[in-house]
Amino acid sequence: xTRSSAIRDAMLKRVTELAVLLFAITTLLFFLLRxxxxxxxxxxxxEADPEVVALIRARYGLDQPLIVQYLRYxxxxxxxxxxESLRASRxxxxxxxxxxxxxxxxxxxALLITAVLSIPLGAWLGYRPDSGDRKAVNxxxxxxxxxxxxxxxxxxxxxxxxxLRWLTSIGNQGISSWILxxxxxxxxxxxxxxxxxxxxxxEAMREDYIRTARAxxxxxxELLLRHALPNALLGATALIGTQFAFLMSGSLITEVIFAxxxxxxxxxxxxxxxxxxxxxxxxxxxAVLVFLVNAGTDILFNLIDPRLRRQTT
Amino acid sequence: xxxxxTSSRLxxxxxxxxxxxxxxxxxxxxxxxxxxxxxxxxxxTVGLNPPREATTGNLRMRFRPPGTEGYLFxxxxxxxxxxxxxxxxxxxxxxxxxxxxxxxxxxxxVLGLVAAWTPGWxxxxxxxxxxxxxxxxxxxxxxxxxALLGRGFWPLAITxxxxxxxxxxxxxxxxxxxxxxxxxxxxxxxxxxxPVTILATHVLPALRPTLMTMxxxxxxxxxxxxxxxxxxxxxxxxxxxxxxxxxxESREYLVEAPWLMLAPAGAIVFAVVALNLIGDGIAAxxxxxxxxxx
Amino acid sequence: xxxxxxPPDARxxxxxxxxxxxxxxxxxxDGPPLVVVDGVDLSIRQGEILGLVGESGSGxxxxxxxxxxxxxxxxYVMAGDIRLDGRDLVTLSEREWQKVRGRTLGxxxxxxxxxxxxxxxxxxxxxESVRRHQKVGPEEAAAIxxxxxxxxxxxAARERLAAFPxxxxxxxxxxxxxxxxxxxxPRVIIADEPTTALDAxxxxxxxxxxxxxxxxxxxxxxxxxLGVAAEICDRIAVxxxxxxxxxxxxxxxxxxxxxxxxxxxxxxxxxxxxRGTRLIPIRGAPPGPVSERVECSFRPRCAKAAPECAAAxxxxxxxxxxxxACHHPVAAAPAREDAQ
Numbered sequence: 001x002t003r004s005s006a007i008r009d010a011m012l013k014r015v016t017e018l019a020v021l022l023f024a025i026t027t028l029l030f031f032l033l034r035x036x037x038x039x040x041x042x043x044x045x046x047e048a049d050p051e052v053v054a055l056i057r058a059r060y061g062l063d064q065p066l067i068v069q070y071l072r073y074x075x076x077x078x079x080x081x082x083x084e085s086l087r088a089s090r091x092x093x094x095x096x097x098x099x100x101x102x103x104x105x106x107x108x109x110a111l112l113i114t115a116v117l118s119i120p121l122g123a124w125l126g127y128r129p130d131s132g133d134r135k136a137v138n139x140x141x142x143x144x145x146x147x148x149x150x151x152x153x154x155x156x157x158x159x160x161x162x163x164l165r166w167l168t169s170i171g172n173q174g175i176s177s178w179i180l181x182x183x184x185x186x187x188x189x190x191x192x193x194x195x196x197x198x199x200x201x202x203e204a205m206r207e208d209y210i211r212t213a214r215a216x217x218x219x220x221x222e223l224l225l226r227h228a229l230p231n232a233l234l235g236a237t238a239l240i241g242t243q244f245a246f247l248m249s250g251s252l253i254t255e256v257i258f259a260x261x262x263x264x265x266x267x268x269x270x271x272x273x274x275x276x277x278x279x280x281x282x283x284x285x286x287a288v289l290v291f292l293v294n295a296g297t298d299i300l301f302n303l304i305d306p307r308l309r310r311q312t313t
Numbered sequence: 314x315x316x317x318x319t320s321s322r323l324x325x326x327x328x329x330x331x332x333x334x335x336x337x338x339x340x341x342x343x344x345x346x347x348x349x350x351x352x353x354x355x356x357x358t359v360g361l362n363p364p365r366e367a368t369t370g371n372l373r374m375r376f377r378p379p380g381t382e383g384y385l386f387x388x389x390x391x392x393x394x395x396x397x398x399x400x401x402x403x404x405x406x407x408x409x410x411x412x413x414x415x416x417x418x419x420x421x422x423v424l425g426l427v428a429a430w431t432p433g434w435x436x437x438x439x440x441x442x443x444x445x446x447x448x449x450x451x452x453x454x455x456x457x458x459x460a461l462l463g464r465g466f467w468p469l470a471i472t473x474x475x476x477x478x479x480x481x482x483x484x485x486x487x488x489x490x491x492x493x494x495x496x497x498x499x500x501x502x503x504x505x506x507x508p509v510t511i512l513a514t515h516v517l518p519a520l521r522p523t524l525m526t527m528x529x530x531x532x533x534x535x536x537x538x539x540x541x542x543x544x545x546x547x548x549x550x551x552x553x554x555x556x557x558x559x560x561x562e563s564r565e566y567l568v569e570a571p572w573l574m575l576a577p578a579g580a581i582v583f584a585v586v587a588l589n590l591i592g593d594g595i596a597a598x599x600x601x602x603x604x605x606x607x
Numbered sequence: 608x609x610x611x612x613x614p615p616d617a618r619x620x621x622x623x624x625x626x627x628x629x630x631x632x633x634x635x636x637d638g639p640p641l642v643v644v645d646g647v648d649l650s651i652r653q654g655e656i657l658g659l660v661g662e663s664g665s666g667x668x669x670x671x672x673x674x675x676x677x678x679x680x681x682x683y684v685m686a687g688d689i690r691l692d693g694r695d696l697v698t699l700s701e702r703e704w705q706k707v708r709g710r711t712l713g714x715x716x717x718x719x720x721x722x723x724x725x726x727x728x729x730x731x732x733x734x735e736s737v738r739r740h741q742k743v744g745p746e747e748a749a750a751i752x753x754x755x756x757x758x759x760x761x762x763a764a765r766e767r768l769a770a771f772p773x774x775x776x777x778x779x780x781x782x783x784x785x786x787x788x789x790x791x792x793p794r795v796i797i798a799d800e801p802t803t804a805l806d807a808x809x810x811x812x813x814x815x816x817x818x819x820x821x822x823x824x825x826x827x828x829x830x831x832x833l834g835v836a837a838e839i840c841d842r843i844a845v846x847x848x849x850x851x852x853x854x855x856x857x858x859x860x861x862x863x864x865x866x867x868x869x870x871x872x873x874x875x876x877x878x879x880x881x882r883g884t885r886l887i888p889i890r891g892a893p894p895g896p897v898s899e900r901v902e903c904s905f906r907p908r909c910a911k912a913a914p915e916c917a918a919a920x921x922x923x924x925x926x927x928x929x930x931x932a933c934h935h936p937v938a939a940a941p942a943r944e945d946a947q
Contacts, residue, residue, distance in 0.1 A: 211677065214677055217736065226735065249450040268545055306728070
């Protein structure tokens, strides 16, 4: 199989997944919304005037048969028309997109921190997994893995904001306000990535090719950096996609804790206020983002993994 | 071909990967079981029958620090016993996680085995659904569905279970496929043993350590997810003393009463570490046996 | 380049690689260490290939790894010395060893499928070793690497530098492995079962290549296959249960094995001529490693076992360049009619 056709197949699979996902989620939301009560009542509020409710019903086509509503709704989704926010009288998609950069900024910072912390630590742990000092660090990593990210966030606030008063914990007010939210979001990933990388490195260090490299005179650091780590990291790139999805889950909580102006906090707020156009737009944007990251990872993996290169002999 | 490479490199969850911590399997398992034992005893005593101080406030006793006479972890903003509330919250937090993990593993095991045993469209459909759902942030789905279904023990447990089964299905599928390729299974097939008998006598026993490991890890994940949702205000009813709710309330009193945060946070970390110890202990022992058998 | 035309007998200089009284052990928590190589003496001269023949578990691979300073932990060299050009290697520090490995000692491993790093190109693997040991720039390293690939018979060597191991066939990969061992022109090349993982037709080609390249330096060929040893080795040492039981020139050993174990091995080798000769397997299984030996290790399997075999025999010279460790060696007369 050639590289380009491998990439094409992977993309086809990802696009199918995206289509299935969007269809399933929009359908689920549509029917759950009707199941949960009269949408017009929900939009108008509990104590609304019956006339207002009737107006809303007519305006959103809620007086039509369910199947007509569903087909209209699907059509609107296809044209990316999510409607207006029920609270802000603005395009729901626009509301989400204007918060896109804040969320991405946080996600990128968290990924950067994760890489900077977990690659060296994982490599060091995996290089000689049985030595005494590493056992102690492994035990620490093990406990850290048991601390959910949002608890880590609360602990960070307790320490740096409440006790030491070094940093703020509210919103995006410049670089110093980025530190705690991005550390919190990174704490969702770091223990897991340390374990994955150290497992990959210790596995690679037991491979035959390491012994071959040793027989050519390679020193310990050379074995690790030139021979074991590239293999270990190559294996870890395959996890970027799933870890990004996990990161999006984490950003919901992190953004709420730190009142970060991203779409995660917007989604949570809209869900609590039952502002469904915004919920749908946010879910759509998240789905597309996850798709783009997964597709990008697939392409990257195909480009950098020499084992997927075409046989020439 | 891209199908096989993708599945082989994504088939196992990172946590089930070979991880040599240098820690001994038996020691981890023993510590984990002891910690879970403590939790179980507390849940069945304090949890099912919380003391009066946990439910009824005493406004003259607000914000007493830990160690105050009769209040191990102090009191909260309404003068209720924090220790008592953490105990009472076990029924919510551990109960929901237990039900959700059971749902996820049951569905996942059945569909994973179906996918492994029925080539053709059932496998394709299951794998597409699994890949799709896994790629999507599960908390986003859960948040949205909970908002529509309403709060409560069962909506939360069911939603979390339904959002999580694909992970179990993928692990079971990958593991079952690798068991099916083992020599003794192939030999049994060639000898004309029926698929159901093979499943019962060869595959399920070989799958047991994987299932037990996964149950422990999923239980821990569900505990974290439940408390996260409650923390966001989208979990159990606001008045319920779940650990996530307690954390959520504690945020307003971080300055004057940090123990309000530390007590439920400690409970969550204790339970998660205990379950991870059990999961990793089982996995380490299974690996050791696997190596010894080779 | 060494003169391959001179007959081995004409070389009288001191051995290149000399192993004396080598013992390798693995510590046990509950007792003295298990000894896997027990007092082995070997020597290899310039231009000579020595074949170390034994079953798996005989300690032959451990001996090869010891010569490279690569005994896997917790195993360790308990006693003896390994001299290369008169310099003792056993006492080297790890840093000093790194200057020897790949430079004065090269090693070829058994499995070329797993023995080459999948994410490094052939040129990167070779170039790394060249630049580690020789003070050259990247271009010159590439030229040296290319020459090494040519020397092991790889066509289109320049293009192959950019190839990754999985893009090559098994035979080519093993040639790359050999190129990796000899790229810095080592004094001694150790080959551990270099043809075992290959197809029969490829085996013959690789053996031809090894015969030529190993004769240019000194060669230690580790194999379980007397036939392979007969193909390319000048001398043979048979190792059983961590001890050398017989040594001698290849043709002498094959023509008239003196140790019952060697005779047994030879009787178990299929031959194309000598029709109707039955292959006779050696009965029983080799013993596991022990801490201390009393009797001759081969005694339980030996047809000629006698009461005095309760004391382990020493390796004693019975003719110039010929030694055997046995109380009742096989008669010096040709053991088989088809032996020449």
